[in-house]
Amino acid sequence: MIVTTSPSKLDVAKIRDDFPILGIRSASDRPLVYFDNAASTQRPTSVIEAMSRCYREYYSNVHRGIHTLSEASTQAYENARATVASFMNAASTNEVIFAAGTTAAINTVARTWGDQNLSQGDVILLLISEHHANIVPWHQLAERVGCRVEFIPVDEEFLIDDEAVASAIETHQPKLFAFGAASNTLGTEYPVKRWTRMAHDAGASVLIDAAQAAPHWKMDVQDWDADFVVFSGHKVCGPTGIGVLWGRESLLDSMPPFLGGGGMIQTVTTEGFTSHALPEKFEAGTPPIVEAIGLEAAIEYLTQVGMDNIHAHERQLGSRADAGLREIAGVRVIGPTPEHKGGINSFVIDGVHAHDVSQFLDGQGVAVRAGHHCTMPLHHAIGVTATSRASCYFYNTVDEVDVFLQAVSDVRDRFAKTGRRRRSRASRSDS
Numbered sequence: 001m002i003v004t005t006s007p008s009k010l011d012v013a014k015i016r017d018d019f020p021i022l023g024i025r026s027a028s029d030r031p032l033v034y035f036d037n038a039a040s041t042q043r044p045t046s047v048i049e050a051m052s053r054c055y056r057e058y059y060s061n062v063h064r065g066i067h068t069l070s071e072a073s074t075q076a077y078e079n080a081r082a083t084v085a086s087f088m089n090a091a092s093t094n095e096v097i098f099a100a101g102t103t104a105a106i107n108t109v110a111r112t113w114g115d116q117n118l119s120q121g122d123v124i125l126l127l128i129s130e131h132h133a134n135i136v137p138w139h140q141l142a143e144r145v146g147c148r149v150e151f152i153p154v155d156e157e158f159l160i161d162d163e164a165v166a167s168a169i170e171t172h173q174p175k176l177f178a179f180g181a182a183s184n185t186l187g188t189e190y191p192v193k194r195w196t197r198m199a200h201d202a203g204a205s206v207l208i209d210a211a212q213a214a215p216h217w218k219m220d221v222q223d224w225d226a227d228f229v230v231f232s233g234h235k236v237c238g239p240t241g242i243g244v245l246w247g248r249e250s251l252l253d254s255m256p257p258f259l260g261g262g263g264m265i266q267t268v269t270t271e272g273f274t275s276h277a278l279p280e281k282f283e284a285g286t287p288p289i290v291e292a293i294g295l296e297a298a299i300e301y302l303t304q305v306g307m308d309n310i311h312a313h314e315r316q317l318g319s320r321a322d323a324g325l326r327e328i329a330g331v332r333v334i335g336p337t338p339e340h341k342g343g344i345n346s347f348v349i350d351g352v353h354a355h356d357v358s359q360f361l362d363g364q365g366v367a368v369r370a371g372h373h374c375t376m377p378l379h380h381a382i383g384v385t386a387t388s389r390a391s392c393y394f395y396n397t398v399d400e401v402d403v404f405l406q407a408v409s410d411v412r413d414r415f416a417k418t419g420r421r422r423r424s425r426a427s428r429s430d431s
Helices: 012-016 045-058 068-088 102-117 136-145 162-172 192-201 249-254 289-305 307-326 354-363 376-382 398-430
Strands: 096-099 123-127 148-152 176-180 205-209 228-232 243-247 265-268 273-275 331-333 344-349 369-371 387-391
Touching: 045 068, 045 289, 068 096, 068 243, 068 289, 096 102, 102 136, 102 205, 102 228, 102 243, 123 136, 123 162, 136 148, 148 162, 162 192, 176 192, 192 205, 243 249, 289 307, 307 331, 307 344, 307 398, 344 398, 354 369, 354 387, 354 398
Parallel strands: 123 148, 123 176, 176 205, 205 228
Antiparallel strands: 096 243, 228 243, 265 273, 331 344, 344 387, 369 387
């Protein structure tokens, strides 16, 4: 079960000291092994303190306020936007829109650019591995305007190759190709730049769901050359309630505002209104001020650790977990081999429901996710109703992977014995 791996470049013990929650005991009074990072990551002290400092020292609503607190909050809020722009390598802060999360960002594109540019008979192309946040808004758009949604399937090795993408683009001639940079269930990391170029060559626009990429890789929206990129704060060690919509400035300028109200207007009369310039145009109402400040602190923390270091460490842990799972009898990994994915490993255990697996592991102090992970079409396509998912992050350790693997082995043995006892009792009653 134990796999030899090269040493990590990260001082994980020191990093873990920055995350207060990692030092707690689990409900079973065991050390917490937090392997639910694909759902949401934990926060370092610097993020918690940055948000607390704003509330304690200078919080006020932003923009248009003349008093000192408003000016201080506005400066901090716009500094956060500049930090995000740098993190993504955006050409301008005007291209960075704060939203409530990835879901809100995708819905904004669907309700503005989508309504404006798609019509009857047009095609939106997705991967079957997409999160519901990158499926449902397009189904809703299809209901409104009469376009349709098509999916690219995974192969028997849970992969999607360039030929499959090229064939789907040629067959469907999509107006939009919207895909996740990495799958939250399979863990697969997709070639964003290459697929974007293929779509553009066919005349399609491209939206990248980077919710599972932003926490783990270096992002470069100019190099990716996509039209829209979205991600969530709570997956990059930042707060909930905030995400980012990046779009080409020319596209954002051409799109109508989505939500209406204060903040997004330049003038309002009894006859109508004129919208503000970017980025305020898409930030109606009081924006997520403190959340943006927390997101900035999170990005600064990740940048200090180093995105390349984070990615390498996660791959080390993910590879170890993958190899160990494949050695346990009755366990099937739902995802490709380690060279194609990061720190996510979804799996099923023969005869054991994913919820029972998660509950048993929780009793061992190991937190994993159970269910369809907001990828019901993928689970239906591969013929399983639910999976268990262990997702590592840079603050996790090799020892934690081994604790997890032992717990999976134990749950397999436990339920296998229970199954044998049940069969034995059934045999005696039949006789």
